[in-house]
Amino acid sequence: MTLLAAEGVTLAYGATAVVHDVSLAMDEGGVGLIGESGSGKTTLARALLGLVRPRSGVVRYGSRDLAALGRSGRAEFRRAVQPVFQDGSEALDPRMTAGASITEALTTHHRMSRAARRDRVEALLADVGLAPAIAARRPHEMSGGQRQRVAIARALAVEPRLLVLDEPTSALDVTVQARILELLERLAAEHGLGYLLITHNLGVVGRLCRTSSVLFAGRVVESGPTGELLTRPVHPYTRALRDAVPRLGGEPPATTGRTEAAPAPSGCPFRLRCPLAVDRCRDEAPLPREVEGRKVACHRAEEVLSGLPASSTSRAGGEASGAPRQ
Amino acid sequence: MTAPALPAFRRTPLRRLAGVDRLAVAGAVLLALIVLAALLAPWIAPYPEDGGSATHPLEALLPPSGAHWFGTDQVGRDVLSRVLFGARTSLLIAVAVLAVSGVAGVLLGVVAGYAGGWVRDVIMRVTDIFLAFPALLLSLALAVVLQPSVTTVIVAIAVTWWPWYARLTASVAASVSTRGFVDSARCLGVPAPLIVLRHVLPNSLTPVLVQLSLDGGGVILTAAALSYLGLGAHEPTPEWGLMVQQGQSLFTTDWWVVTFPGLAILLTAFAFNVLGEGLRARLSR
Numbered sequence: 273m274t275l276l277a278a279e280g281v282t283l284a285y286g287a288t289a290v291v292h293d294v295s296l297a298m299d300e301g302g303v304g305l306i307g308e309s310g311s312g313k314t315t316l317a318r319a320l321l322g323l324v325r326p327r328s329g330v331v332r333y334g335s336r337d338l339a340a341l342g343r344s345g346r347a348e349f350r351r352a353v354q355p356v357f358q359d360g361s362e363a364l365d366p367r368m369t370a371g372a373s374i375t376e377a378l379t380t381h382h383r384m385s386r387a388a389r390r391d392r393v394e395a396l397l398a399d400v401g402l403a404p405a406i407a408a409r410r411p412h413e414m415s416g417g418q419r420q421r422v423a424i425a426r427a428l429a430v431e432p433r434l435l436v437l438d439e440p441t442s443a444l445d446v447t448v449q450a451r452i453l454e455l456l457e458r459l460a461a462e463h464g465l466g467y468l469l470i471t472h473n474l475g476v477v478g479r480l481c482r483t484s485s486v487l488f489a490g491r492v493v494e495s496g497p498t499g500e501l502l503t504r505p506v507h508p509y510t511r512a513l514r515d516a517v518p519r520l521g522g523e524p525p526a527t528t529g530r531t532e533a534a535p536a537p538s539g540c541p542f543r544l545r546c547p548l549a550v551d552r553c554r555d556e557a558p559l560p561r562e563v564e565g566r567k568v569a570c571h572r573a574e575e576v577l578s579g580l581p582a583s584s585t586s587r588a589g590g591e592a593s594g595a596p597r598q
Numbered sequence: 599m600t601a602p603a604l605p606a607f608r609r610t611p612l613r614r615l616a617g618v619d620r621l622a623v624a625g626a627v628l629l630a631l632i633v634l635a636a637l638l639a640p641w642i643a644p645y646p647e648d649g650g651s652a653t654h655p656l657e658a659l660l661p662p663s664g665a666h667w668f669g670t671d672q673v674g675r676d677v678l679s680r681v682l683f684g685a686r687t688s689l690l691i692a693v694a695v696l697a698v699s700g701v702a703g704v705l706l707g708v709v710a711g712y713a714g715g716w717v718r719d720v721i722m723r724v725t726d727i728f729l730a731f732p733a734l735l736l737s738l739a740l741a742v743v744l745q746p747s748v749t750t751v752i753v754a755i756a757v758t759w760w761p762w763y764a765r766l767t768a769s770v771a772a773s774v775s776t777r778g779f780v781d782s783a784r785c786l787g788v789p790a791p792l793i794v795l796r797h798v799l800p801n802s803l804t805p806v807l808v809q810l811s812l813d814g815g816g817v818i819l820t821a822a823a824l825s826y827l828g829l830g831a832h833e834p835t836p837e838w839g840l841m842v843q844q845g846q847s848l849f850t851t852d853w854w855v856v857t858f859p860g861l862a863i864l865l866t867a868f869a870f871n872v873l874g875e876g877l878r879a880r881l882s883r
Binding site: 353364 | 778782784787796800
C-alpha cells in the first residue's frame with residue numbers, strides 16, 4: 273500500500289523550476305532516489321515532508337492530498353513521516369542536549385511522565401547503539417556518527433511508518449557510513465519502516481532499496497527495480513553514474529561526454545553531456561516510457577538495450593547536437 | 599575588523615584572560631564598579647543629602663579639596679556625591695531602555711524572521727518608518743510632547759531604539775530558520791510559536807546581546823543629551839547630562855562643576871563599548 277507519493281510534482285524557487293513533473297511512490301519497503309548535487313533531490317524531499325508546497329502536482333499521504341489535510345490529519349502525517357537529514361550537527365539544535373532533543377519529539381504529540389520520558393530516551397538511544405550517557409551531551413560534544421544516531425533516535429521517537437533519508441551518510445567518514453547504513457537497514461526491518469533513501473551513490477541504493485529512480489536536472493530519467501538499474505542501466509546518465517562508482521581492479525570508467533555541461537535548456541536536458549546524443553535529442557524532449565520493466569526517458573533506450581555499437585558514431589552526434597548553449 | 603588569528607594553544611581560563619577576553623573583562627570590571635558605585639551611593643557618598651535638593655549657599659563653587667574631592671556646585675552641593683547619585687539615574691535609564699527596546703525589538707524581529715512573507719514585510723516596513731527619522735530628533739520630538747522627566751527620557755529613547763534590534767534579530771532569525779533543526783522541529787509537528795521560542799530565539803540571541811552591550815553607552819549619551827537640552831531629568835534630580843548643562847557656563851572659572859559629570863558619562867559609555875567589543879570578539883570566534 274502506498275504511504276506517501278508524489279504525483280506529477282513540480283517545484284520552483286521563484287521563476288526557476290527545480291523539479292519537473294516527478295512522480296514517486298513509497299510503501300513499506302525501501303525506495304531509492306539518486307541524483308547529483310543540484311538535481312533537485314533535496315527539494316523533492318522537502319516537498320514530501322510537507323516543508324514546501326509543490327507549484328503543481330500533488331503530494332499524497334495515503335489517499336489524501338497533503339496540502340488539504342486538516343489539523344488532525346496533519347498531526348497524523350507528522351507522526352507517520354520523519355526525516356533524517358544529511359548532517360546531524362545541522363539537524364540537532366546546538367543548544368539542546370541529545371536527551372532534550374529526543375524528549376521534544378516524545379512530548380510533541382503525547383504527555384509523558386518524567387520517568388517514562390527518561391526510560392524511553394534510554395531505550396531509543398540503546399536502539400541506535402548509543403550509551404545512556406550520551407543524553408547529557410550537546411551536538412558539539414559528539415562525533416558525526418553519534419549525532420546522526422541521535423537524529424535517527426529522535427525520528428524514531430514518534431514511531432513513524434516512513435523515513436525520508438536525505439543523504440544520511442554523506443557527511444560522515446566512510447567507515448561510519450557503513451555502520452549508519454547497517455543501523456538504518458536493521459531499524460527498518462525491526463520496526464517495519466518504509467523509507468526513501470536519497471543519495472548520489474548508486475552503490476548505497478543497491479543494498480538498501482528494492483526500486484529506485486534516477487533524477488537528472490529535476491526530472492526522473494530512469495526508474496525501476498534497483499537491481500536492473502545497476503546491472504543493465506539504460507539511460508546514458510544512469511550508465512555514467514554506474515561507471516562512476518569506484519571499483520578496485522576494474523576497468524577505468526569510460527568517459528561519458530562533457531560532465532561539466534549544464535542541463536540543456538531545450539530538448540533532452542542531458543544531451544550536452546550525453547555520448548549518444550543525436551539530432552532528435554535537441555529537437556524533442558524524451559518522455560518517460562516503459563522499456564523492459566522500467567521507465568526511461570531516452571530516445572535511444574531500445575538501441576542501448578539491444579547492444580549499442582561502439583560510441584564512435586555517437587560522438588559525432590554529440591557534437592552535432594551542440595545546440596546553442598546558454 | 600577581524601580579530602587576529604590566535605595561536606592554537608590549549609584554552610585554560612588563565613590563558614583566555616590573556617587573549618581578546620581581556621577587553622571584555624576590562625569592560626565588565628569597569629561597569630561592575632560603576633554599578634557598585636550606583637548601588638552604594640547613599641553609603642559611600644561623602645554628603646548623601648547633596649544627592650537631593652539640599653543647598654549650602656555659603657559653600658558654593660568651592661574648588662576640589664580634601665573635603666570636596668570634586669569641588670562643589672553653584673548651590674554648594676558636593677559634586678562627587680552628585681556624580682555618584684547620578685550613576686543611579688543613568689544606569690536606570692540605560693537598563694530600562696535596553697530592556698524595553700530589546701524585548702520589543704527581539705520579539706518582533708524573531709517573528710518577522712521566522713514567518714517571512716507578508717508578516718515580515720509588515721513588521722519590517724513599520725521598523726523602516728521608525729528608522730527613517732534620526733533617532734535623536736525623534737526622541738527630542740517625543741520628549742517635547744511629554745513632560746520632562748526620567749520616565750520621558752526612557753520612553754523617548756526606547757521608541758527610537760527598538761527598530762535596530764528588530765532589524766538585527768529579523769536577519770539573524772531568518773538565517774537560523776533555514777537551518778536543519780528548525781526543519782526537523784517542523785517535521786515533528788512542533789507548533790510554530792514553540793519553534794520560535796524554543797529553537798529560533800535562543801539561537802538568534804548572541805549578536806543582539808553584543809549589540810545591547812555596545813548600545814548601553816549610546817543610551818547614556820542620548821539620555822545625557824536630552825537632559826542637557828532640558829527635556830529629561832530636571833532639578834534636583836542628579837543626572838550627568840543636566841549637571842554638564844548647568845556647569846558649562848562656569849567652565850572657564852569653575853571647571854570642576856562640568857568636568858566630573860562629563861568624565862562620568864565618558865567613562866560609562868566607554869565601559870559599555872569595551873564590554874560590547876570584547877563580547878563581540880569572544881562570541882564571533
